[in-house]
Amino acid sequence: MPEASSPPIIERQRLTADAPDRVAVTGHWTAAAVSASGQWDSLAGALDQVGPSLDAHWDLGALRRLDHLGAQILWNHWGRQWPGQLVVSVEHRAVLERVARLSVPPPVPRRRSIWERFLGLGNFLLVLVDHLRDAVALIGQLVLDIARLARAPRQGPWRDISGHVYHIGATALPITAMVGFLIGVVLAYLTSQQLRQFGAEIYIVNILGLSLVRELGPVLAAVLIAGRSGSAITAQIGVMRVTEELDAMKVMGISQGFRLVLPRAIALALAMPLLTLWTTLAALIGGMLAADLALGITPAYFVNNLPRAVQVSNLWLAMGKSAVFGIMIALVGCHYGLRVKPNTESLGQGTTASVVTSITVVILIDALFAVLFKNIGI
Amino acid sequence: MTSTVPAVTAAHPVIDIRGLWTVFHQAGVDIVVHKDLQLQVASGEMLSLVGGSGTGKTVLLRQILGLARPARGTVTVLGESAEQMGRQGASSRVGMLFQHGALYSAFTVLENIAFALRELKCLPDELIRDAALLKLQMVGLDVKHAHKMPSELSGGMIKRVALARALIMDPPLLLLDEPTAGLDPDSSDEFCALLRSLHRELGLTVVMVTHDLDTLFELSTRVAVLADQRVIVNAPPREVVAFAHPFIHHFFLGERGQRAMELLREYPFVV
Numbered sequence: 001m002p003e004a005s006s007p008p009i010i011e012r013q014r015l016t017a018d019a020p021d022r023v024a025v026t027g028h029w030t031a032a033a034v035s036a037s038g039q040w041d042s043l044a045g046a047l048d049q050v051g052p053s054l055d056a057h058w059d060l061g062a063l064r065r066l067d068h069l070g071a072q073i074l075w076n077h078w079g080r081q082w083p084g085q086l087v088v089s090v091e092h093r094a095v096l097e098r099v100a101r102l103s104v105p106p107p108v109p110r111r112r113s114i115w116e117r118f119l120g121l122g123n124f125l126l127v128l129v130d131h132l133r134d135a136v137a138l139i140g141q142l143v144l145d146i147a148r149l150a151r152a153p154r155q156g157p158w159r160d161i162s163g164h165v166y167h168i169g170a171t172a173l174p175i176t177a178m179v180g181f182l183i184g185v186v187l188a189y190l191t192s193q194q195l196r197q198f199g200a201e202i203y204i205v206n207i208l209g210l211s212l213v214r215e216l217g218p219v220l221a222a223v224l225i226a227g228r229s230g231s232a233i234t235a236q237i238g239v240m241r242v243t244e245e246l247d248a249m250k251v252m253g254i255s256q257g258f259r260l261v262l263p264r265a266i267a268l269a270l271a272m273p274l275l276t277l278w279t280t281l282a283a284l285i286g287g288m289l290a291a292d293l294a295l296g297i298t299p300a301y302f303v304n305n306l307p308r309a310v311q312v313s314n315l316w317l318a319m320g321k322s323a324v325f326g327i328m329i330a331l332v333g334c335h336y337g338l339r340v341k342p343n344t345e346s347l348g349q350g351t352t353a354s355v356v357t358s359i360t361v362v363i364l365i366d367a368l369f370a371v372l373f374k375n376i377g378i
Numbered sequence: 379m380t381s382t383v384p385a386v387t388a389a390h391p392v393i394d395i396r397g398l399w400t401v402f403h404q405a406g407v408d409i410v411v412h413k414d415l416q417l418q419v420a421s422g423e424m425l426s427l428v429g430g431s432g433t434g435k436t437v438l439l440r441q442i443l444g445l446a447r448p449a450r451g452t453v454t455v456l457g458e459s460a461e462q463m464g465r466q467g468a469s470s471r472v473g474m475l476f477q478h479g480a481l482y483s484a485f486t487v488l489e490n491i492a493f494a495l496r497e498l499k500c501l502p503d504e505l506i507r508d509a510a511l512l513k514l515q516m517v518g519l520d521v522k523h524a525h526k527m528p529s530e531l532s533g534g535m536i537k538r539v540a541l542a543r544a545l546i547m548d549p550p551l552l553l554l555d556e557p558t559a560g561l562d563p564d565s566s567d568e569f570c571a572l573l574r575s576l577h578r579e580l581g582l583t584v585v586m587v588t589h590d591l592d593t594l595f596e597l598s599t600r601v602a603v604l605a606d607q608r609v610i611v612n613a614p615p616r617e618v619v620a621f622a623h624p625f626i627h628h629f630f631l632g633e634r635g636q637r638a639m640e641l642l643r644e645y646p647f648v649v
Contacts, residue, residue, distance in 0.1 A: 031547040032470035035498040067548035102515040343529040345483045
């Protein structure tokens with residue numbers, strides 16, 4: 001039979017003028033009863049009204065239930081000492097006594113001193129240096145592994161590479177196409193508004209062609225892949241750290257660089273240019289359709305004029321920098337993955353840092369390419 | 379709102395499982411794990427669930443918690459259907475110690491223990507802190523560990539913190555999944571002693587899944603053996619050992635079992 005829980009009640013009763021007051025504590029003093037909606041406020045009010053009154057006669061005889069939280073409330077109310085007169089059943093006294101015995105002042109969380117903060121600043125720099133050293137080691141190892149692959153191509157991790165090409169490249173085709181198409185449409189509509197004012201509608205082919213082929217296609221694809229696959233690479237390798245798989249590989253004498261980093265770097269170096277081409281095509285199709293609708297420029301005119309507006313060297317430049325983007329996304333992902341410490345929190349931090357860093361690196365490299373090749377194809 | 383605290387008597391066991399079927403679908407084939415399983419746990423018992431691999435011990439524990447739904451049959455815990463338990467006030471009815479602790483890695487030890495109380499969002503911070511510190515000491519940890527993160531703790535400490543967290547609302551029922559797995563023999567013995575003293579002091583009902591015969595004989599007042607898709611016997615340890623079944627013979631009277639049985643002879647506890 002379910003027994004309804006009654007609220008915790010405390011009342012002060014004045015018996016006679018000279019006898020000490022009686023404080024009656026009844027009902028359920030349990031975590032569930034105290035935390036029932038609105039119960040705590042009324043209980044706190046009643047406790048305030050009664051006051052600590054240690055000289056009163058405390059009667060807990062009619063108390064139905066008392067758990068540790070209820071006992072803690074009473075004990076704190078008494079100012080952590082026993083009242084003068086207390087009537088309580090044996091079992092409830094045991095709970096109260098346990099609370100009394102184990103109530104201690106809370107430990108003070110350690111605050112960082114100014115000197116420690118100063119040292120923390122230096123530590124930040126050391127972590128940065130550590131990152132750089134790891135990154136250099138990773139790139140060096142990749143070069144060595146490529147040399148090893150070139151010497152003995154038959155022993156290369158080809159199955160891993162093809163698996164990664166599929167997971168990173170092929171499965172990303174729908175999303176990159178959709179995003180590319182929409183960006184093409186948006187860009188075409190925006191520029192068409194401006195071009196119409198000058199009567200320069202036909203130049204939409206030049207603007208769309210150059211910006212999509214040379215800049216937006218590669219960067220868009222790289223940012224998408226950095227978010228999609230960069231995080232996946234970090235998470236995969238990080239989980240291998242958490243589950244000690246990386247240590248198992250080391251024990252078996254299998255090179256992490258050769259089996260984990262190299263396949264991903266090669267797969268991304270192959271897949272990224274192809275994805276760039278695919279994204280650029282989708283964006284051009286989107287732009288072409290929007291130009292037809294907004295300015296009446298037919299797709300036939302668009303396709304015929306595109307080679308005249310955009311030199312083919314732009315395409316080679318885009319493909320070249322995409323391959324570099326791919327390698328950098330793989331390296332950043334592996335770098336953060338290998339630095340994950342064996343706990344779940346570190347895994348989350350590593351994955352976030354990996355995505356942010358790889359997108360930043362992609363944009364930095366893009367800027368570098370823009371400066372280095374400013375005389376080519378324009 | 380008034381919550382209900384059911385009075386548990388012999389007629390109303392803490393856990394009442396009737397006609398339970400568990401079926402897994404694997405590669406188009408139905409695998410029956412439990413077939414018309416019955417299990418009753420009376421108040422104040424310390425019941426161990428034992429059985430070979432794949433007999434569905436942990437699944438049964440999850441069904442008692444309402445984390446998994448049986449294909450057929452009813453699971454009643456403290457007078458309520460197990461599926462209703464996941465709602466409000468769950469941690470004041472049942473505490474669960476997961477096999478690997480399942481501490482929230484983003485919180486400190488104290489925040490982990492206090493989490494259920496803090497989520498009620500009505501109690502003052504100082505009271506919550508005091509209540510959490512009390513539980514921390516009840517499981518035998520020093521207050522200096524209160525501000526550590528779970529990643530800084532040893533395996534035995536993680537289990538203790540997880541136990542303190544399970545006990546924060548003083549639930550009448552405690553479920554343990556492999557409480558001593560992954561602990562060294564010393565910590566394992568200490569943890570058993572802690573569980574036994576808490577069981578005695580708080581009058582808890584405890585259900586645990588364990589493979590460790592030492593833990594089993596040291597703690598349980600009853601043992602339920604899962605085999606042939608049902609509970610073949612549910613009785614005090616001595617009677618279970620005497621029960622004639624190939625699994626029981628192999629499990630208790632093998633070489634490992636013999637060693638643990640020494641415990642039973644040395645400490646003939648009252649059941």
